[in-house]
Amino acid sequence: MTLKTILTATALALFGSGLAAQDVKIGIAAEPYPPFASLDSSGKWVGWEVDVIDAVCKAAELNCVITPVAWDGIIPSLTGGQIDAIMASMSITEERLKTIDFSDSYYNTPTVIVASKSLDVDATPESLKGKILGVQVSTIHQAYAQEYFKDAAEIRLYQTQDEANQDLFSGRIDATQADSIAMADFVATEAGACCEIKGSVADDPAILGRGVGAGVRKGDDALREALNKGIAAILADGTHAAITSRYFKTSIY
Numbered sequence: 318m319t320l321k322t323i324l325t326a327t328a329l330a331l332f333g334s335g336l337a338a339q340d341v342k343i344g345i346a347a348e349p350y351p352p353f354a355s356l357d358s359s360g361k362w363v364g365w366e367v368d369v370i371d372a373v374c375k376a377a378e379l380n381c382v383i384t385p386v387a388w389d390g391i392i393p394s395l396t397g398g399q400i401d402a403i404m405a406s407m408s409i410t411e412e413r414l415k416t417i418d419f420s421d422s423y424y425n426t427p428t429v430i431v432a433s434k435s436l437d438v439d440a441t442p443e444s445l446k447g448k449i450l451g452v453q454v455s456t457i458h459q460a461y462a463q464e465y466f467k468d469a470a471e472i473r474l475y476q477t478q479d480e481a482n483q484d485l486f487s488g489r490i491d492a493t494q495a496d497s498i499a500m501a502d503f504v505a506t507e508a509g510a511c512c513e514i515k516g517s518v519a520d521d522p523a524i525l526g527r528g529v530g531a532g533v534r535k536g537d538d539a540l541r542e543a544l545n546k547g548i549a550a551i552l553a554d555g556t557h558a559a560i561t562s563r564y565f566k567t568s569i570y
Contacts (some may be wrong), residue, residue, distance in 0.1 A: 320414065340382045343370055343531075344400035347385035348477040352564050353406050365564040365567070368529045369423060370404050371558050374533075377547030389455045394415060395532060402533050402540060406496065408457045408526030418535055420526030420544040424569045425559070427469040427517040428458065431485065431500045433490035440516035449473055451481035458494045461524045466494075472479035486511055496516065498569055 336545040345362065348357035362383055374381035386394045391407075394400050397418060409419045430440040430450075438444040441463055450470040452458040462472050473490055475481040481493045486508045495499075497517065498549040518525075531544045552556045552570065563568060 320364070322362070339380065341379045342384040343374070343381045344384050344386045344391050344394055344399040344403045344405060344406045345370075345424070346388040346391065348388055349479060350406060350477075350499060353499065357415045360478060365560060366404060366406060368560045368563075369557070372551045372560060373423070373544060373547035375406075375547075376550035376556070377543045379543055379547070386450055388453075392532070398534075401537075404531045404533050406529055407501075407532055409530045410457060410460075410526040411523055411526060412460070413526075418537065418541055419530035420541055421548050422530050423535065423552075425528030426569050427497045428461065428494060428525055428536055429495050429497045429500055429517050430492050432513045432515050433485075433488075433511055434513050436491060438515055440493060442466050442520045444544065445492060445539075446471040450491075451466065451475055451490040451493040453478045453481060453495070457500050457525050461518065461521065462494055464521075464524060465518070465546070467474050482509065498565065 345354050345366070350364075352364050354362055354364040359364045361386070367383065370381060370383065373507060384400050386400060388405070391405060392401075392413070393401055395403055403417075404447055406525045407413070413419070430438070430445070432438050438448065446469040447467055448470045452462045452464055452475070454474045454476060458484070459472075462470075466472065471546050473484075476486070478493075478495050478499060479497070481490065482503050485493050486489045486513060497514065500514055504514065507521045534542070557570060558568065
């Protein structure tokens with residue numbers, strides 16, 4: 318082991334001990350995103366990602382405080398120091414890596430197009446020609462739709478995916494693009510029974526990313542490594558799988 322390696326390990330250990338003694342503010346989107354995160358009737362945040370945050374923080378020996386932030390301001394809240402990390406179904410993309418760092422991935426699911434069961438479309442620009450496609454603002458879905466579908470469909474932006482889903486149900490848009498797990502949850506509801514998943518979009522890792530990770534400030538290596546430790550631990554000991562089984566029928570890692 319080199320002197321540099323020893324010094325780096327020592328520094329991380331010291332920073333880690335400091336992290337353990339202070340609150341780590343984990344930013345989640347203030348807007349509901351079931352089944353990953355939403356408020357229950359008592360006002361408590363619940364969902365798959367909330368459970369994962371608790372498990373990761375416990376394994377990493379971090380005292381984490383869930384801190385809701387409006388989605389379109391969540392990265393500025395991180396870089397500005399209002400929160401310490403983002404765990405809000407944020408995909409690891411090259412564009413975001415210009416501004417923040419990420420932990421290892423803790424889930425990865427396909428991106429899909431959802432539309433009325435009666436509408437004959439799929440996940441291609443050709444089939445969406447002349448249609449209205451709703452996507453959530455400041456997401457990989459907005460970036461993807463504006464890259465691949467802008468010449469075929471009218472792109473309509475929404476502050477939350479719930480708002481897009483409501484307009485889909487009401488017939489004000491023809492289709493929406495979003496995460497497959499979140500949309501599977503939607504189409505299983507009474508409101509979502511109108512619609513179905515029409516297929517997965519063609520993959521583009523540069524836009525859609527390399528899975529979902531925890532975002533941290535550039536250079537915050539101690540927190541990033543602590544979160545990596547927690548993620549690795551819950552994957553290895555079966556906690557991740559146990560949490561997933563409470564919400565989904567298949568693995569999402």
